[in-house]
Amino acid sequence: xxxxxxxAMMHASDGGWLAQGAWLIVVAPFLAMVAIVFFGKRMPRxxxxxxxxxxGFVFVYSAALLILNIANGVIYQHSILVAQLGSVSVEWGWxxxxxxxxxxxxxxxxxxxxxxxxLGYMKGDVRETWFxxxxxLFAGSMLVLVSAPNLIQLIVGWEGVGLSSYLLIGHYWEEKxxxxxxxxxxxxxxxxxxxxxxxxxxxxxxVGSFRYSDILEAAANxxxxxxPVAVLGGVLLFIGAMxxxxxxxxxxxxxxxxxxxxxxSSLMHAATMVTAGVYLVARMYPLYAGMAADMxxxxxxxxxxxxxxxxxxxxxxxxxxxxxxxxxxxxxGYMIAALGAGGYTAGLFHLWTHAFFKGLxxxxxxxxxxxxxxxxxxxxxxxxxxxxxxxxxxxSASLALVAIIPFAGFFSKDEILATLGxxxxxxxxxxxxxxxxxxxxxMGRAMFLTFFGTYKGxxxxxxxxxxxxxxxxxxxxxSLIAGWVNIPGVYEGxxxxxxxxAITFTSFSAEGFDVPVMLTGxxxxxxxxxxxxxxxxxxxxxxxxxDRIRIPVLWPLLEHKYYLDxxxxxxxxxxxxxxxxxxxxxxxxxxIDGVVNGAxxxxxxxxxxxxxxLDQKGIDLAVNTAAIVTGSAGGQARRLQTxxxxxxxxxxxxxxxxxVVAIVIFT
Amino acid sequence: MSLVQFxxxxxxxxxxxxxxxxxxxxxxxxxxxxxxxxxxxxxNLIAFEAALRTTFAGGQIFAIFVITVAAAEVGxxxxxxxxxFRNRRxxxxxxxxxxxx
Amino acid sequence: xxxxFSEASNWWFLLIALxxxxxxxxxxxxxxxxxxxxxxxxxxxxxAGLFLLLGAQFVAWVLVLVYVGAVVVLFxxxxxxxxxxxxxxxxxxxxxxxxxxAAAVLTFAVMVYSSVSAFGHMEVTKxxxxxATDLIGSQLMGxxxxxxxxxxxxxxxxxxxxxxxxxxxxxxxxxxxxxxx
Numbered sequence: 001x002x003x004x005x006x007x008a009m010m011h012a013s014d015g016g017w018l019a020q021g022a023w024l025i026v027v028a029p030f031l032a033m034v035a036i037v038f039f040g041k042r043m044p045r046x047x048x049x050x051x052x053x054x055x056g057f058v059f060v061y062s063a064a065l066l067i068l069n070i071a072n073g074v075i076y077q078h079s080i081l082v083a084q085l086g087s088v089s090v091e092w093g094w095x096x097x098x099x100x101x102x103x104x105x106x107x108x109x110x111x112x113x114x115x116x117x118x119l120g121y122m123k124g125d126v127r128e129t130w131f132x133x134x135x136x137l138f139a140g141s142m143l144v145l146v147s148a149p150n151l152i153q154l155i156v157g158w159e160g161v162g163l164s165s166y167l168l169i170g171h172y173w174e175e176k177x178x179x180x181x182x183x184x185x186x187x188x189x190x191x192x193x194x195x196x197x198x199x200x201x202x203x204x205x206x207v208g209s210f211r212y213s214d215i216l217e218a219a220a221n222x223x224x225x226x227x228p229v230a231v232l233g234g235v236l237l238f239i240g241a242m243x244x245x246x247x248x249x250x251x252x253x254x255x256x257x258x259x260x261x262x263x264x265s266s267l268m269h270a271a272t273m274v275t276a277g278v279y280l281v282a283r284m285y286p287l288y289a290g291m292a293a294d295m296x297x298x299x300x301x302x303x304x305x306x307x308x309x310x311x312x313x314x315x316x317x318x319x320x321x322x323x324x325x326x327x328x329x330x331x332x333g334y335m336i337a338a339l340g341a342g343g344y345t346a347g348l349f350h351l352w353t354h355a356f357f358k359g360l361x362x363x364x365x366x367x368x369x370x371x372x373x374x375x376x377x378x379x380x381x382x383x384x385x386x387x388x389x390x391x392x393x394x395x396s397a398s399l400a401l402v403a404i405i406p407f408a409g410f411f412s413k414d415e416i417l418a419t420l421g422x423x424x425x426x427x428x429x430x431x432x433x434x435x436x437x438x439x440x441x442x443m444g445r446a447m448f449l450t451f452f453g454t455y456k457g458x459x460x461x462x463x464x465x466x467x468x469x470x471x472x473x474x475x476x477x478x479s480l481i482a483g484w485v486n487i488p489g490v491y492e493g494x495x496x497x498x499x500x501x502a503i504t505f506t507s508f509s510a511e512g513f514d515v516p517v518m519l520t521g522x523x524x525x526x527x528x529x530x531x532x533x534x535x536x537x538x539x540x541x542x543x544x545x546x547d548r549i550r551i552p553v554l555w556p557l558l559e560h561k562y563y564l565d566x567x568x569x570x571x572x573x574x575x576x577x578x579x580x581x582x583x584x585x586x587x588x589x590x591x592i593d594g595v596v597n598g599a600x601x602x603x604x605x606x607x608x609x610x611x612x613x614l615d616q617k618g619i620d621l622a623v624n625t626a627a628i629v630t631g632s633a634g635g636q637a638r639r640l641q642t643x644x645x646x647x648x649x650x651x652x653x654x655x656x657x658x659x660v661v662a663i664v665i666f667t
Numbered sequence: 668m669s670l671v672q673f674x675x676x677x678x679x680x681x682x683x684x685x686x687x688x689x690x691x692x693x694x695x696x697x698x699x700x701x702x703x704x705x706x707x708x709x710x711n712l713i714a715f716e717a718a719l720r721t722t723f724a725g726g727q728i729f730a731i732f733v734i735t736v737a738a739a740e741v742g743x744x745x746x747x748x749x750x751x752f753r754n755r756r757x758x759x760x761x762x763x764x765x766x767x768x
Numbered sequence: 769x770x771x772x773f774s775e776a777s778n779w780w781f782l783l784i785a786l787x788x789x790x791x792x793x794x795x796x797x798x799x800x801x802x803x804x805x806x807x808x809x810x811x812x813x814x815x816a817g818l819f820l821l822l823g824a825q826f827v828a829w830v831l832v833l834v835y836v837g838a839v840v841v842l843f844x845x846x847x848x849x850x851x852x853x854x855x856x857x858x859x860x861x862x863x864x865x866x867x868x869x870a871a872a873v874l875t876f877a878v879m880v881y882s883s884v885s886a887f888g889h890m891e892v893t894k895x896x897x898x899x900a901t902d903l904i905g906s907q908l909m910g911x912x913x914x915x916x917x918x919x920x921x922x923x924x925x926x927x928x929x930x931x932x933x934x935x936x937x938x939x940x941x942x943x944x945x946x947x948x949x
Contacts, residue, residue, distance in 0.1 A: 643764030646697070650689045650867060657874050664882055668777050670890040673818070674883040676785050680792050680811070682876035687796030689868035690861050695801055695847050699808050702839065703795055706815050709831070717822040717892045723907045724899055727827045731908070734827075734834050735919050739926030741839050745846040746933035752850040761862070 015074035018064060019096040022076075025061045025104060026094060026147050028054045029140030033133050040129035048119045051132040055112040055139060062101070062108035069101040070493065073500045077149045077213065089209070094147040098500025102348065103146040103279060106355045109478075110271040111139045113471035117363050118263035120467035121370060131171060131261070138164030142272050146279060150210040151200040154280070158196065158244065161273045162189045168268065169260040181256040188253040192243020196280075199236025202229045203287075212283065213502055219287040226291055234292030237284060238299055245277030245332045248306045252565055254329055255313075258321040258375075262366025265321060270328050270362050271355035278335045278351050282498075285344050299340025300420075304428045307333030309562065311438035315445070316558040319375045320365050323446050327401065328358055330435065334416050337428055343419030345495045349486050350412035352494065356482045357400035357409060360475035364394040367464040367472065368450060374459075377449040384451040386461045389469040391451050393476035398447055400479040402440040402525050408483035410522070415486070417521050418514040429517070436521050440528025448536040673714035680707035694748045694758045698741060705737045780821055788814035799860050801851075805843050812836050823898045 015022075032054035040047025068074050079093030094100075115135065122128050141160025148154040162185075170182030204210040206229045207218045218226050226233075241247075246254040257269050268274070281288060281299070288296060307330045314326035331354050338347035367390045368383060369375055384391045400407040403414065413436065420429040455461065463469065486494035560566070640651075680703055687700030709730045716726025752758050772778050791810035798804040812835050819828035862868075908916050 638768035641766070641768045643767030644761060645763065646689055646691075646760055646862070650871060653685055653689070653871050653875065654867075657871065657878055660878050660882070661874075664878065668775065668781055668821075668892045669772070670887050670892050671884055672778075672781060672785070673822075673892070674887060675880055676788065676818075678876050678879035678883065679789060681879065682872040683792045683796050685875050686868050686872035689871060690865050691796070692860055692862055693801055695843065695850060696804055696860060698846075699795055699804050699843065702808060702835075702843075703792055703811060706812060706835075709827075710815055710818060713819050713822050713824045713827060714892065716824065718887075718890050720893060723911055724903055725907075725912075727824045727899060727904060728907055728912050730824070730827050731830060731904075732915055732919050734831060736922060738834055738839050739922050741842055742926045742930045743933070745842060746930045748846060749849055749934050758850045 013072045013074055015065075015068060015076040015096050018068055019074055019076040020078065022061075022065065022096050022104075022147070023078075023094050025058045025108070026140065026143045028057050029136045029143065033136040033140065036129060036133040036136060040132065045119055045123075046128040047132045048115070048122070048128065051136050052112070052115045052119060054136065055108070055115045058104075058139070058143070059108040059112040062104035065096060065101045066105045066497075069098055069497055069500060073098070073496075074101065075500060075502050077502070079149050079211065087208070088204070090152055091150055091211070092153060093149040095149045095212070097502060098496075098498045099279075099282060099348070100146055102352065102494075102498050104143070106275075106352060107139065107142050107146065107272050110267055110355055110359050113474060114263050114267040114271075114359065114363065115139075117266075117366075117468050117471045118261075120465050121263055121366055122261060125261075127171065131168070134164055134167045134171075135264070135267075138168065138268060138273070142276070145276055149212055151204055151212070151215070152210050154283075155193075155197060155200060158193065158240075158276065161268070161276065162186060162193070162244075165189075165257070165268055165273060168264040169257045171260055171264070175259075178259040181253075181259040185253040185257050188250050189243045192240055192250050194240075195236045195238075195243070196240020199233050199240060202236060203233040206233070216284070216286040216502075219291050222291060226287075230287060230291035231295050234284070234287055234295050235298065237280060238295070238302075241277030241280045241336075242302065243277070244280075245274050245336065246306075246329045247277070247302050247333065247336055248309060249564065251306060251310060251329045252561075252568065255322050255325045255561075258319070258325050262321070262362055262369060265325070266359045266362030266366065269325065270358040274328060274332055275335075275351050275355065278332065278339065278347060281336070281339045282344060282348055285339075288339070289342070289344075296340045296342070300337050300425050300428055301340075303333045303335070303337030303340055304431050305333070306330065307337065307435045308431055308438075311435050311442070312554075313558055313561060314442040315438065316555060318377055320368065320377050320380070320446060320450060321362070321375055323377075323442055324358070324361050324365055327361075327439065327442065328354075330439065331358065331401075334413065334432065334435070337425075337432070338416040338419050341420050341423045341425050341428070343416060343423075345486070345498060346412070346415040346419040348498050349483075349494055350409075350416055352485075353400065353408040353412040353479075353482045356475055357397040357407075357479040360393055360397040360472060360479055361401065363468070363472050363475065364390050364397065367468055370464060370468075371461045372459050377446065380450045380455070381453040382451070382455040383461060386455075387463045389463060389473060393469075393472040394447065394451065396476040396479045398443045400483075402443055402529065403436060403521065404525060405522065406480070406483075408479050408481070411483035411487060414514075414518045414521055415488070417517050421514065421517055433517075433521050433524050437524040437528040440525040441532050444529045444532025445536050448532060670714055670718045673710060677707045677710040677714065680704070680710065692759050692761055694751065694760050695745070697760060698744050698748070701744075702737065702741065705733060709733055777821060781818070784814050784817045784821070788818070801847050801860070802844070805840060805847060808843075809836055809840050812840070822892060825898055826901045826904050 029051075032050050035050045036047035040050065043049060065074070074096050075098075076096040077093060079091040081089055082092050083090040115132075118131070118135065122131055125131060138161055141157050141164055143157075144160060145154055145157025148157055166182045166186040169185055170179040173179040173182070200210065203215050203226070206225050207215050207223070208225075209215070215226075217223075219230065243250045254269060254274070258265055260269075288299075310326045310329035310333060314323045314330065317323045317326065331350065335347045335350045335354070338350065367387065368380060371383070371387060372380055374380070396407070400409040403409040403412075413432075417429050417432050417436075420426070420432060484491070485497075486492055557563070684700045684702075684704030684707060687703065688697055691697045691700060712726045712730045712733070716724065716730075719726070748758055751763065755762065788811050791807045791814060794807040795804050795811060798807060812831065816828045816831045816836075819825070819831060
C-alpha cells in the first residue's frame with residue numbers, strides 16, 4: 001500500500017490559466033444549446049454543426065488539461081458564492097484535479113466522437129434540432145456534475161443529466177413505449193436520488209459545508225462531527241450512485257432506455273451518464289476508504305450481484321442493443337465491486353476503458369440497425385462483408401470487452417479481479433471470472449448472429465457514411481490502446497493521474513501482474529468465445545440452434561428478467577396507480593375540496609343572513625325609512641307652493657308679525 | 668298734537684292694506700291695497716319728521732322717494748296685469764298658480 | 769285727555785283721520801273696482817291734508833300731483849283695460865277672510881303697542897310753521913343726490929320696462945295664447 005500523498009504533493013501545480021479557464025468547457029455546451037435553439041433550424045445540419053463544434057472545443061481543452069495533469073499534475077478548484085441560505089452556502093465552481101481531468105477527457109472525447117456520428121445517424125430525423133439541443137444540454141450537465149466542487153452542484157448536474165436522459169430516451173415519443181421508457185428511467189433514478197439528496201444533506205450539515213474539500217478533509221482526519229453520520233452518509237450516497245449506475249435493484253431502467261436513438265445509448269448509457277455513480281463513489285473515496293469503510297462490503301455485494309445477473313440476462317436477448325445494455329449494467333457492476341473492494345484505480349480504469357469500447361459497440365450497433373432498419377439480431381446476419389468498417393470496429397470493441405490481451409479491457413478487468421482477490425473478496429473474484437465467461441459468451445453470440453451467416457432481411461444493406469465510420473474507426477483504435485496507460489510494472493500513468501487529488505488517502509495502489517488470476521480470467525473468456533462459436537457460428541440461421549441451449553427453468557426466468565419488472569409493477573406501480581391514487585383522489589375531493597367547498601358554503605350562508613336580515617331588513621330599512629320620511633315630508637311641504645302670491649304674502653306677513661311680537665315680548 | 672295719533676292712524680291704514688292685499692282677487696285691487704300701505708308709510712315718515720324736525724328734512728325727502736318709487740312700481744305692476752289679462756282674459760290672481768307643486 | 773281736544777289742530781286731525789279711516793276701509797271692502805280706486809283717492813287726499821297739517825307742504829302737493837294725479841289715473845286706465853265682461857257680479861274677495869283679518873288685526877295691534885310704548889311721549893312740534901321748499905331742493909341735490917339719481921334711474925327703468933311689457937308682439941297677437949308674458 002503506497003501512500004500516494006507524497007507523490008501527489010510533490011509535483012502538484014495549480015494549473016495556471018488553463019485551470020482557471022476550465023469553466024469554459026462547462027459553459028460551452030450550454031451556449032451551444034442556446035444557439036441551437038435559436039438558430040438550429042435554419043442551418044444545413046440543423047444545429048448539429050454547432051453541437052459538434054462545441055464538443056470539439058471541449059475535447060481539445062480537456063485534452064490540454066489531461067496533458068497538463070500528466071506533465072505537472074494539477075490540483076485546482078474555484079468556487080463562487082451564488083446564494084447564502086441561512087448557514088448553507090450555495091456555491092458554483094469547478095475542480096481541476098486528476099479525477100476531474102480524466103472525466104473531462106472521457107466526456108469530451110466520447111461526446112465529440114458520438115456527436116459527429118450523430119450528424120450522420122440523425123440526418124433526416126423528425127426532430128433533429130431538438131435532439132442536438134437536448135444532447136448539448138446533457139453534455140453540459142455531465143460536465144457540471146464532474147466539475148462540481150461541492151455536493152449541491154453535483155446534485156444539480158445529476159438532475160440535469162437525469163432530465164436530459166428522460167428527454168432523449170423519449171425522443172421518439174410517438175410510440176407510447178418510448179415515452180414510458182423515459183418515465184421509467186426518470187422514476188427509478190428519482191427514487192434512488194432520494195438517497196443521494198438525504199446523504200448530501202446528512203454529510204453537509206454534519207460538517208457544516210457542502211464542499212468536497214471540507215467533507216473529505218473531515219473524513220480524512222477522522223473528525224468527530226462525522227463519526228455518527230459517516231457510514232449513514234456513505235450508504236445514502238451509494239444508493240444514489242446505484243440509481244444512476246444501474247445497480248441491482250435499480251437496474252431495470254437501463255435496458256428499456258434503449259428506446260432512445262443509438263447515439264444517446266452510446267454516449268449516455270455506456271460512457272458517461274451511467275458512470276456518474278462510479279464517479280461519485282470515487283470522488284468521495286476518502287470517506288469510503290476511511291470512516292465509512294464498514295459499509296464497503298455492501299458495495300461489493302451489490303456490484304457482484306449486478307454483474308452476474310445482468311450478464312445472464314444478456315444471453316437471452318434478441319435485440320442487439322439490449323445485449324449491449326445488459327452488458328453495460330454488468331460492467332458497471334465490475335466497476336462498483338472494484339471500488340467497494342478498495343480498488344480506486346481499478347474501478348476508474350475500467351470506467352476509462354469501458355467508455356471507449358462500450359461507446360464504440362453502441363455506435364456499431366447503431367450503424368447495423370441503421371442499415372437493416374431493425375434492432376433484432378434475427379433480422380441480421382452476414383453483414384461482415386457488406387459493412388467492413390463496422391465489422392472490424394465491432395470486433396475490436398468486443399475483444400476489449402471480453403478482455404483479450406492486448407485489448408483495453410484486458411488490463412482493466414484483470415486489475416479488478418486482482419483487487420477483489422487481494423482484498424479478501426475471493427468469492428467475488430470467482431464470480432467475476434465466471435462473469436468473464438458469460439461476457440465472452442453473449443458477445444460471441446452477438447457477433448456471430450449479426451455479422452456471420454447469411455442475411456435474412458430485405459433491406460439494402462450498405463456501409464454507413466464517413467461521418468459515422470470515422471468515429472467508429474477512431475474508437476476502434478482506442479479500444480486497443482486505451483488500456484496501455486496502466487500496465488503494472490511497465491507504465492502506471494493512469495494510476496498517477498487519478499490519484500492527483502487535494503485530499504489524499506491511503507490509496508490501494510494498482511495491482512501488480514497477478515499471473516494466476518490473469519490467466520484464469522483469460523482462459524474463461526476464451527472458453528466463452530469458443531462455446532459461442534460452437535453454438536452459433538455454424539447453425540446461426542436456424543432457430544433450432546438457438547433452442548438447443550434453452551435450459552428449461554433458467555431461460556424463462558431470464559427472458560422474464562427474473563420477474564423483477566413484474567414485481568415492481570405489482571408492488572409499487574399498480575398499488576400507487578390503483579388504490580393509493582384513488583385514496584388520494586378521494587381525500588382530495590372530499591377532505592380538501594370539502595374544506596374549501598365548506599368554506600364557500602359557510603360564506604354563502606353568512607352572506608345570505610347578512611343580506612337578508614342585516615342589509616335588507618336593517619340597513620335598507622333605515623335608509624328607506626329615511627328616504628320615505630324625507631319624501632313624505634317633502635310631499636307635504638311642497639303644498640306650501642300653491643303658486644298663489646297672496647298666500648305667500650300672507651305667510652310673509654304672518655311671519656314678520658310673529659317675529660316682531662317675539663322681539664317686542666323679549667325686549 | 669302727539670306723535671302717537673299719527674302713528675296709530677298710519678298703523679290702521681297699513682293693516683287695512685294688509686287685509687286688502689291678502690283677500691282681494693282682482694289684481695288691480697291688490698295693487699290698490701299696496702298703494703294704501705305705501706301711503707301709510709309716507710304718513711309715518713312725515714309724522715316723525717314733524718316730531719324730530721331734523722335740519723335736513725330727511726323724512727320729507729324720503730317720503731318723496733317713496734312716492735316716486737310707488738309710482739314706478741304701479742306702472743310696472745299694471746303693465747304686468749295688462750299682459751296677464753291679455754293672456755287669460757281675466758285678472759283673477761287665484762288663477763295665477765302655474766308655478767306650484 | 770281733555771287737553772288733547774283743546775288744541776284746534778287736533779280737531780282738524782280727528783276730522784281728517786276719520787275721513788281717511790273710512791276711505792281706507794272702503795278701499796278694501798268695495799266690491800266695485802272703480803269704487804275702490806276712488807276711495808283710494810279719498811284716502812290719499814286725506815293724507816295730503818295731514819301733511820299740510822304737519823307742515824310738509826311740498827310733499828303734500830307732490831302727493832296730490834303724483835299719486836292722485838298720475839297714479840290713480842293710471843289705475844283707472846288699468847281698470848278700464850282689464851274689465852272682465854261679467855261685471856260687478858264677480859266675487860272680488862277670497863271667501864277665506866279669517867286668516868287675513870287675523871293677520872291684519874295682529875299687525876295693527878303690534879304696531880300700535882310698539883308705537884305707544886316707544887313714542888308715546890313724543891310731541892309733534894312746530895305745527896304749521898312749514899318747511900321751506902328750497903331746503904328740500906337743496907337737500908335733494910346735495911345730501912341726497914345719490915338716492916335722487918338712483919330713483920331717477922328707477923323711473924327710467926320703469927318707463928322702459930312698462931313700454932316693453934305692454935307693447936303688442938308684432939308677429940303674434942291674439943292667436944298667441946301661451947306667448948311670453
